[in-house]
Amino acid sequence: MVNIKSMTISKKKNKVATKNPETGILIEIKPAGSLVKIDFEELWRFRELLYILVWRNVKVRYKQTIVGVAWAIFQPLLTMIIFTIFFGRLAQMPSDNIPYPVFVFAGLVYWNYFSTALGAASGAMVENEGIIKKIYFPRLLIPFSATVTPAIDFGIALIVLVVLMIYYHLFPTFIGVLITPVLILISLMAVTGLGLVFASANVKYRDVRYILPFFIQILMFLTPVIYPVSIIPAKFQWLIYANPMAGVITVARTSFLGSGSTNWQILGISAGLSLVWLIFGLYYFRRTEKFFADII
Numbered sequence: 001m002v003n004i005k006s007m008t009i010s011k012k013k014n015k016v017a018t019k020n021p022e023t024g025i026l027i028e029i030k031p032a033g034s035l036v037k038i039d040f041e042e043l044w045r046f047r048e049l050l051y052i053l054v055w056r057n058v059k060v061r062y063k064q065t066i067v068g069v070a071w072a073i074f075q076p077l078l079t080m081i082i083f084t085i086f087f088g089r090l091a092q093m094p095s096d097n098i099p100y101p102v103f104v105f106a107g108l109v110y111w112n113y114f115s116t117a118l119g120a121a122s123g124a125m126v127e128n129e130g131i132i133k134k135i136y137f138p139r140l141l142i143p144f145s146a147t148v149t150p151a152i153d154f155g156i157a158l159i160v161l162v163v164l165m166i167y168y169h170l171f172p173t174f175i176g177v178l179i180t181p182v183l184i185l186i187s188l189m190a191v192t193g194l195g196l197v198f199a200s201a202n203v204k205y206r207d208v209r210y211i212l213p214f215f216i217q218i219l220m221f222l223t224p225v226i227y228p229v230s231i232i233p234a235k236f237q238w239l240i241y242a243n244p245m246a247g248v249i250t251v252a253r254t255s256f257l258g259s260g261s262t263n264w265q266i267l268g269i270s271a272g273l274s275l276v277w278l279i280f281g282l283y284y285f286r287r288t289e290k291f292f293a294d295i296i
Contacts, residue, residue, distance in 0.1 A: 038282070039138070046137055049188055053145035057120070058152060059190050064157070072153035073160055080105045087226050096228045096259045099168045102161075106250055106257060107225035107249045109161055113154040114191050114245050120146035120232040121195025122212050125292060139289045140282075143199040147164050147192050154184070165257070176256030182267070183248050186274045192275030196285040203292055224249055241266060244273040 043050075062069055080101055087093040088100030091164075095103035125132065125139070125144040133137065162172060203210035223245050229237055240246045247270030254260040 032046070033217060038140070039209050043138055043140070046141060049137055050141050050145055050148075054149050057145060057149040061149070069152075069156065072084075072156040076105060076108045076157050077160065077253075079108055079112075082198075083108075083226050093227055094128075094231060096230065096253070098170075098253070098257055098259050102164055102168050102170060102226075102257065103253065104226055105161055106166055106253050107223075108155065108254060109157045110187055110227045110245065110249050111220060111223060112157065113150050114187055115220070116150040117147040117191040118195055118198070118216065120149065121191065122198035122202050122208055124195075125199045126206075139292060140196075140285065143195050144192060144286075146199075147188065151184075151188075154283065170257060172256050173258040175262060176252075177260065178184060179251070179255050179262065180268075182271075183252050186244065186248055186271050187277045189274035193274065193279070193281035196281030200285050200288045203288070204295055219243065219245075221245075228253075241269055242273070244270045246270070247273075 013059060062071070083104045084101050088095070088104070093100065121143040124143045128142050131137075132142075164172065198208055222240065223243055224240065229250055230247065231238055232240060247266040251262060251267045251270070255262045
């Protein structure tokens with residue numbers, strides 16, 4: 001029980017201080033100094049909770065499924081087959097001298113991670129309404145765990161991509177292997193930033209659950225998943241690269257598949273845009289998280 005007599009309030013510093021009468025330890029409760037400042041020490045203390053949230057998401061994702069984690073293989077493979085038939089065979093979509101199945105699968109590996117993580121992060125706060133109202137923990141862990149969970153599917157799909165490349169007598173380049181962690185990090189920053197925005201908005205505006213699937217569907221056609229950027233006139237290509245995932249997928253193909261030289265400028269643009277989205281997402285999340293428990 002808090003001893004009210006020992007509590008002091010400093011309006012100037014906007015903080016509350018209370019002294020435990022038994023231990024004599026002074027505890028200060030005060031807001032963070034910045035809207036985008038992250039308390040890494042606090043996040044580290046709750047690292048086990050992050051592990052629990054991620055593991056729970058994995059179990060829920062494949063609970064009561066017949067093939068389980070194998071869906072991480074079947075989903076991109078089936079999508080690749082459909083795209084190959086309609087866009088590769090019928091529409092004769094160019095693929096930068098790469099077999100179209102490998103070309104489109106390389107794009108799907110990153111796009112499926114992005115779309116799955118964004119959808120999961122946007123609904124994460126509402127789905128965890130119970131624990132948000134009951135106990136305190138860094139709320140940032142909930143949407144972040146939702147963006148980390150699909151990385152398991154990403155890793156499995158990446159292995160399938162390598163097998164598919166070997167089947168077509170293609171082999172990953174050395175620079176492609178080295179740059180893959182960078183591409184994963186850029187994708188994680190982009191989806192975390194957007195996920196934080198949609199997760200925060202979804203708490204107050206439940207229209208997000210209807211808008212987001214449409215947004216993801218439109219964004220896929222604005223991302224070079226089924227087509228190369230080279231078919232777009234040069235003066236309009238900057239519109240495509242305004243999407244961080246466009247640069248990630250383009251560089252992944254040129255570096256990992258060896259279809260061309262790595263465009264470091266495009267990679268830098270994607271990294272910069274992803275960082276901007278991450279900072280904005282953190283700002284918007286920190287600005288609204290104090291109201292989550294009241295309006296969720």
